[in-house]
Amino acid sequence: MSSGIADLLRSSASRSPGSPVVTGDGRALTYGELAERSDRVAAALARLAPGSRVGYVDRNATEYFELLFGAAKAGVVLVPLNFRLAPDEMRWILGDADVSLVVAGPDHVEALRGAADVPVIAVGSDYEEWLAGQEPADPKRDATGDALVVLMYSSGTTGRPKGVHVTAAGLASAVELFGACFTLGPDTVSMVPIPYYHIAGAGWALITIAEGGTLVQCREPTPQSMLGQLVDHRVTHTALVPAVIQIMTELPSARDADFSALRQVVYGASPISESLLSRAVALFGAEFFQSYGLTETIGVTTLLGPDQHLPDNPVEGRLRSAGRAVPGMEVAVLDLETGGTAAPGTAGEVIVRGPCVTTGYWRNAAATEAAFLPGGWLRTGDAGSMDSDGYLYLHDRLKDMIVSGGENVYPAEIESVLAGHPAVLEAAVIGVPSEKWGETPLAVVVLRPGAEATEDDMLTWARERLAHYKCPTKTVFSDALPRNPSGKILKRELRRPWWESSERRIG
Known part of the structure; x- marks a missing residue:
């Protein structure tokens, strides 16, 4: 290394x-x-x-x-x-x-x-x-x-x-451990449509550079332009989000495109449906990998390999898994009641340890202390379970985070902005399912007595103060927010009607 x-x-x-x-x-x-x-x-x-x-x-x-x-x-x-x-x-x-x-x-x-x-x-x-x-x-x-x-x-x-x-040391380890999971070399032509400010985009680029391969840069990527890049540059490897994969499979120009050079595709941010996977494999003819990681793990945590993406996989539901720990990393599920390791199939908090895990947060000792357990285990804030074969299944988030189109969005930022509107008494933001983005922010707003406001008012207010991808795509007005006896807003109650038909409560 x-x-x-x-x-x-x-x-x-x-x-x-x-x-x-x-x-x-x-x-x-x-x-x-x-x-x-x-x-x-x-x-x-x-x-x-x-x-x-x-x-x-x-x-x-x-x-x-x-x-x-x-x-x-x-x-x-x-x-x-x-x-x-x-x-x-x-x-x-x-x-x-x-x-x-x-x-x-x-x-x-x-x-x-x-x-x-x-x-x-x-x-x-x-x-x-x-x-x-x-x-x-x-x-x-x-x-x-x-x-x-x-x-x-x-x-x-x-x-x-x-x-x-x-x-x-952490970034060098991430390049080595994640790069070893793929067949990369000097002949690699890797398309990087993910922004470089995102650990997934920067990391994918670095593992290509480490092997002496070529990066196909996407400055303003659209599904149509990425399709053209894949063909024109004879791309061998790429990282995509499922929303983009879905759109690309539906493009008429994709039907006769030559993807014979493409060998491996890694995706993340949300699971992929079996029907979409079937169409994508038929279209691209490449091996598919699902990756789960955080900025705090330099993107490296688990990987679901191509052998688990086969339509006739004998293990039912395995495609809903986020995979097993990348060699060199450790992943476990913490039993929140006992503080020990959760039994197979039992839900708890996903924790991670390894050379790629961050050392902490910049000038924020309190956040650093809260993020780690004894022994160097990082608390991800994601709820999940692990089966007896070591495959991780994600269920929900213990922290209020939304992943929309591969971008992390925290409701607290949006709630703080909405609360500044003169007509708003209080607001709660949750993630709801989106076919295009995996999940997207929805605001539940309680207006001040006698005040009036529309959904457009809320969106305009938010867009003037936040990056557009963070803004609620829908606003629901309510007389009150559900709370527990101590007054905490019950966001699971707000999320339930939107996710009750889904097998996984996060995108």
């Missing part, structure tokens, strides 16, 4: 400097060019103190990798931000991370310059001028061990995002 992330690029670039590392949307780069450009970034960032933070805000672009590897070579921490966040949300993260500078795409520069009191370098002529002024000299000031290389912000249960520690 390499000692750090910068070594992944150094190794692949030394073996095959002329081989393509990025193609597809935007600039194409070879390994040698990426090594040289990231050296220039590193030379600039080496002027900062080790451990300083630098931000990145843009859609998928080669500048992300230049900054990631450049920061790693300089011993500086990359903070990738979701480009879909509202300016106020970006401002809070940049302040919390105490970033020294931000590299941003043209679409985000104006908003960032108004939101952050830090230098902003615009991708394009400003960024190229910044690089040109640096010597392409690798400072080799790499972070190692528990030193941070990336700080990934994940929405929080209290309404504020938390910075998840991604250490040098």
Whole structure:
């Protein structure tokens, strides 16, 4: 295993400097060019103190990798931000991370310059001028061990995002352990439609780079454009969410498309129905893997292999499983009453331990302490059970999180915004089933006595203050919210009518 992330690029670039590392949307780069450009970034960032933070805000672009590897070579921490966040949300993260500078795409520069009191370098002529002024000299000031290389912000249960520690050792372990589960090599052509600020997108890209393969970059992916990329670039591996798989299988242009190069597809964020799986396998002719993971585990937890995706699987219901622990990781189910390991088939909280698990949350000792059990076990906040063969089944969430189209959405953020509306007395947000996104936010709103408001009013209010993917897709008005004797809102009661026909209560 390499000692750090910068070594992944150094190794692949030394073996095959002329081989393509990025193609597809935007600039194409070879390994040698990426090594040289990231050296220039590193030379600039080496002027900062080790451990300083630098931000990145843009859609998928080669500048992300230049900054990631450049920061790693300089011993500086990359903070990738979701480009879909509202300016106020970006401002809070940049302040919390105490970033020294931000590299941003043209679409985000104006908003960032108004939101952050830090230098902003615009991708394009400003960024190229910044690089040109640096010597392409690798400072080799790499972070190692528990030193941070990336700080990934994940929405929080209290309404504020938390910075998840991604250490040098943890990220290198994730690349090694997850990469070993697939047949990757220098001939790999891997399509990465997932945003790089998401651990799934960044991780999938890194395991490809570690093997010297080629990334097919998707800057503004749509099902139709991804279909074209798969065919045009003779893609061998890709990561997709089930919602995209479903749309792609229904596209008329997919019927006669040539997917003969495609070997393996990994999906996550929600289970896949047997009927959709059958259509997808028939269309793509590839092996399918289901992955379950968190930002806190650098995306690596369990994997359901292709042998369990066969339509004639003798184990009934196995397709509803999230798979078994990735070799090198440990997964167990905690009995919430006894505090011990739950018996097979008994529901409890899913806990994870291994070299990929985060060391904690940025400047948030209370959240870090609450997240861990003795022995280094991370509490996922997901309720599940495990069968006697070690397959994990997810049932519900102990923490109020919604996964919509692969994005984590915490109701507390939305509830806090809705509560600020002058007509709202209180609000509760839950996840409800969505054929397109797996699940989607729904708001249950109690209005103040005599006040009036419409569903459109709630959506407009939310969209002015939150990233659009976090906003409720539906609002239901109620006279009161169900509560237990201590006054806590019973969200399971709110969710029940929406999920009662589903075998799994989370998307």
